[in-house]
Amino acid sequence: METVNLIVNGSAFSGEVEGRKLLSDFLREDLRCTGTHVGCDTGQCGACVVHVGGKAVKSCSMFAWEADGMEVATIEGMADEESLGDIQQAFQDSHALQCGFCTPGMVMSAAALLDENPNPTDAEIRDYLEGNLCRCTGYHNIVKAIRSVAERRASAGAA
């Protein structure tokens, strides 16, 4: 067992974790943060995207103890108790999900994109979502949702 200390959505966690445990399994099984989905478990589909140290990563393709000492953000940290986060709300408003399986990863990738590039073009949004696969709605409404967040944040910032 390895000792890990990390901060998940602002809460400190300290404990023992088996060396071979993936970050995705650690989040879901040990912390019961089951919003992080495991789709392909091979690093292709992006359903398991979380932020580690502020960067989007595939949590199925890193070990939990590699996040030792880091801050981890998951989909559970995107909403407060009262309301959805603005990206989640935009996904609902734009009907950017159908079955919802890919949505946690989509939202976490979108959040990372908007941190890096607050005003992306549609092409930049599509490019950034290259590692997030949706098999229901197609990507059009997802792109629309992310664009609407960028626009809303820009007008809120300008006001």
Add this chain to the structure above:
Amino acid sequence: MYDFEFARPTTVSEAASALAAEGAQALGGGQTLIPSLKNRLASPSLLVILAGIDEMRGVDIDAGDSVVVGGATTHAEVASAAADSFPALAWLAGNIGDPAVRNRGTVGGSLANNDPSACYPAAALATGATIATNNRKISADDYFKGMFESALYEGELITKVRFPIPDAANYQKFEQPASRFALVGVFVARFGQEARVAVTGASENGAFRWAEAEAALSADFSSGAISDLSISADEMIRDLHGSSTYRAHLTKVLTARAVDAAS
């Protein structure tokens, strides 16, 4: 996956000592190795994580003529740090996999694995890069030994890679959309009159330099200079994504595009 022990060195010498153990394996960003462990294609008894070795991280622009990248530096870091000094290398790094993969995958991991369709081997060969390990320096021309084979000894570690900055360069990648590896990728670099052309994704022997194209382009650096050339499909990769003939065809098309874009 099978269980294993971990070592977390903070210096190259600690890492080298750990890697001397029987069954030890270095772990860079894990974007190839972790899926391989899941499939039990690899079963090391000890994983040596390189991410905590500060001397193996970061990008330096050395004397304005080389980009020196630490072996444990991620693709995302290269894409951002080399954008002004060596845009073709930055573009290559910024188009590997997807953003989440680029935040984990490392230059050293890519070169050590030497996937026949990886992007970095093309940049290393085309620029005449030097691959520094914990005990020697290897020129790119001596480094690549075939599919998933390199000149690295067991337990040897890529600490830094020095990419000379060409006078003109471009990388063209025809992407295999499912894996996001190169179906074929061609890196063209020109240093003065000397042109170098390196091809990845095409050959069963891994990345290679296309000597005939280099000779033609060193005499005349224009896409027209290679219009009469053709490259043999013998020993080219063939799979469900493309035949060997198709890959040979792509090699020439992408070389011409790279020359046009670099001119």
